[in-house]
Amino acid sequence: MTRIVVLDNEAVQALKDQHHRKHGQVVSQMQVVADRKRRGLAVEVMVPTAVRVEAGWDRTSAVWAFPNRLRIADWSLDRSAADSAATIRQRTGVSVADAHVGAAIHAATAEEVTVVTSDPKDVRKLTAGRQVTIVAI
Numbered sequence: 001m002t003r004i005v006v007l008d009n010e011a012v013q014a015l016k017d018q019h020h021r022k023h024g025q026v027v028s029q030m031q032v033v034a035d036r037k038r039r040g041l042a043v044e045v046m047v048p049t050a051v052r053v054e055a056g057w058d059r060t061s062a063v064w065a066f067p068n069r070l071r072i073a074d075w076s077l078d079r080s081a082a083d084s085a086a087t088i089r090q091r092t093g094v095s096v097a098d099a100h101v102g103a104a105i106h107a108a109t110a111e112e113v114t115v116v117t118s119d120p121k122d123v124r125k126l127t128a129g130r131q132v133t134i135v136a137i
Contacts, residue, residue, distance in 0.1 A: 002042040004110040005033055007072065009097055010118035011137060012047055012055040015067040022118065025137040029116050030070055044110075048075045050085070050100035075104045092125040102126030 007015075007026075014022040015030070036043045047057070052074065057064055077085065081103045089099035098119075105113055105126055114133040117123045123134050 001112065002110040003036070003044070003112040003114065004108050005029070005043065005045045005114045005116060006075070006101055006104050006108075007045065007047045007051065008101055008115065008117040008119065008123070009051050009054045011116040012051060012057055012067065014137065015070070016055075016057070016064055018066075022137045026116060029135060029137075045070065045072045046075045046104060047072050048081075048097065048100035048104050049077050050097045054095070054097040075100070077103075081107060088126060088128075092122075094122050094125060098122050098126065102128075105130055105132055 010022065011026050014020040014026040017023060030045070033043050033045055057067065059068055077100055081100065084103035084106060085096065085099035088094065088102040089096060094102070101115065101123070105115065112133065113130065114135055115123050116135045116137060118137055120134045120136045123132070
């Protein structure tokens with residue numbers, strides 16, 4: 001069984017700053033992922049590129065050294081994702097970054113999708129019938 005963990009803006013910001021009030025919660029989620037990988041489970045952590053932009057995550061900047069070491073993959077906003085995100089944004093009124101999270105949720109081929117978010121209400125709008133585990137931080 002494959003699993004994907006998608007991070008939202010505040011989860012990304014919390015990873016960057018050890019003084020962020022939610023840093024420990026997000027690091028705990030990354031520890032869960034690491035533990036599952038050690039047990040041989042297929043788990044990947046992804047961040048939609050629109051979320052990276054919103055959070056200010058420049059992978060070339062030294063201030064992002066800790067998140068860069070966590071092997072979090074980018075989920076690109078390609079043509080298909082942009083079309084999906086545009087439809088989601090129009091339907092729900094969420095931010096561009098959240099709409100990209102929604103596009104990632106629907107494009108994911110993993111059997112299990114988890115979203116680490118500070119706004120579970122918005123994520124619920126994005127799921128549109130897809131079974132998603134929401135981890136509120």
